[in-house]
Amino acid sequence: MAGNYQDYHHGDVTCEAYVAGAVAGQRRPAVLVGHTWGGQSDHERETADRLAALGYVGIAIDVYGKGRRGEHGTPTAMAVNTALMTPFIQDRAMLRDRMLAAVAFAKTIPGVDATRIAVMGYCFGGLCALDVARSGADDVRGAVSIHGIFAPPGFGEQAQITTKVLILHGWEDPMAKPDDVVMVAKELTEAGADWQLNAYGHAMHAYTAPGANMPERGLQYSESATRRSWQAIENFLAEVLV
Numbered sequence: 293m294a295g296n297y298q299d300y301h302h303g304d305v306t307c308e309a310y311v312a313g314a315v316a317g318q319r320r321p322a323v324l325v326g327h328t329w330g331g332q333s334d335h336e337r338e339t340a341d342r343l344a345a346l347g348y349v350g351i352a353i354d355v356y357g358k359g360r361r362g363e364h365g366t367p368t369a370m371a372v373n374t375a376l377m378t379p380f381i382q383d384r385a386m387l388r389d390r391m392l393a394a395v396a397f398a399k400t401i402p403g404v405d406a407t408r409i410a411v412m413g414y415c416f417g418g419l420c421a422l423d424v425a426r427s428g429a430d431d432v433r434g435a436v437s438i439h440g441i442f443a444p445p446g447f448g449e450q451a452q453i454t455t456k457v458l459i460l461h462g463w464e465d466p467m468a469k470p471d472d473v474v475m476v477a478k479e480l481t482e483a484g485a486d487w488q489l490n491a492y493g494h495a496m497h498a499y500t501a502p503g504a505n506m507p508e509r510g511l512q513y514s515e516s517a518t519r520r521s522w523q524a525i526e527n528f529l530a531e532v533l534v
Contacts, residue, residue, distance in 0.1 A: 295340060295350070299358065300397035302390050307354040309394070310337045313344025314403035321533035322349040322404045324394055326413025326420035328498075329377040330362035330369070331355075335414070335501070346526065348533070349404050353394040355380065355387070355420060365503065377416055384423065384445035391424050395432060408533045412436035412525065414500060418459075419443070422476075425455035425485065434532035436460065436525055439497050442468050442476040453485035458528045460521040462495030466510035490524050492517035 295312030310332065313320060323343050327336045332354045340350030356362075362373035380387040391411070399406035409432050413421040418440015425435040426444070428451045436458045444450070457480055461468060473491070480487040495517035498504040504513045 295337065295344070298397075298401070300393065302393035305390075306358045307356075307390075307394070307397075308332070308358040309354055309397065310340055310352040311401060312337075312340040312350045313347070314349045314401050316402045318403050319405040320347060320349045320403055321408035321410070321529075322351055322398045322401070323529060323533075324398055324409070324411040324413075325350060325352045326391075326411065326417025327352070327355065328415040328417060328501075329373040330364055331360060331373075331376060333361070333364065336417075346529075348529065349398075349401065351394075351398055351401070353391075355390055355394075355416075380416075384447070387420065388423050388427050388445065391420050392427060392429065395424065395429065399431075407431075408433060410434035410436070410529055410533055412438065413440065414438045415440060415498060422457070425453050425457050426450060426483075428452065428454070430454045434458065434528060436528060438521060438525075439465055439495075439499055440468070442472045444476075444479055450479060450483045453480065453483040455485070456528075456532050457485050457487040458524065459487070459489045460524055461489065461491045462497060462499045462514070462517060463491045463493050464495060464510065465497040465499075467497050488528070490521065492520060 336352035340352040343350030363369040411421045418437030421435040495514045496512040498511045499514040499517040504511045
C-alpha cells in the first residue's frame with residue numbers, strides 16, 4: 293500500500309510525515325513511528341508500510357523538522373546526528389511537545405480512528421515513545437520503545453501513566469545498562485503504568501538495523517532479536533488497539 297508525505301506543524305516548525313494505510317471512509321487505528329538519531333529514513337517509512345499491511349495507519353513522524361535529516365554510514369554521521377538530536381535531549385519539554393504535535397496531527401488524517409492511537413520508536417525514537425507515555429497523554433493507548441534510551445525527563449515527580457508501555461531491550465546495549473533498566477521499571481511501576489519488558493540476550497544497541505556491525509561500540513544487528521521483537525510489537529498492538 294503506497295504511502296504519501298504530509299506536512300504538519302509544531303508552532304512555526306514544519307514537519308514532514310510519511311503516512312501509509314490511510315483510506316478515506318474507513319477508521320483504522322494509527323501507529324506513529326519515531327526515528328533514530330539520524331532522522332526519518334527508509335527504515336521508519338518501511339515500518340509504516342509494514343504496519344499498513346497489518347491494517348493500521350502507519351505514520352513515520354519527523355521530530356527534527358522538514359528537510360532536517362542526518363547521515364548513515366558516513367565518516368561525519370556521528371557528529372551530524374548528534375547535533376540534530378542533542379537539542380531535544382537537552383530540552384525534553386520541547387521533545388514532549390513536538391511528539392504531542394505529531395499525535396494531534398495523526399488524529400486529523402482522514403481514515404484514522406482518533407480514539408485508537410499508539411506510538412513506537414527506535415533508539416532516540418524509543419525515548420520519544422516513552423516521553424509520550426510520561427506526558428500523561430490519555431489519548432495514546434500504547435507506547436513501544438525498541439532499543440531505546442530510558443533517561444527520565446527530569447520534570448520532578450512523574451504523574452500517573454495511563455498509556456500501556458512495552459520495552460524491547462537488547463541486554464548488552466551499552467546505552468541502556470542493567471541499572472538503567474531497573475530505573476525505568478521502578479519509574480513506570482511508581483507511576484502506575486501497565487508495562488512490559490522483553491530483554492534479548494546477547495543483543496546490543498540498534499539490533500534491528502541490518503547495517504549495524506560495530507560490536508566494539510555496542511552496535512550490532514541481531515536477526516533473532518529483530519524477529520522476536522516484531523512479534524512482540526504485533527501482539528502488543530493487537531491488544532491495545534482493539
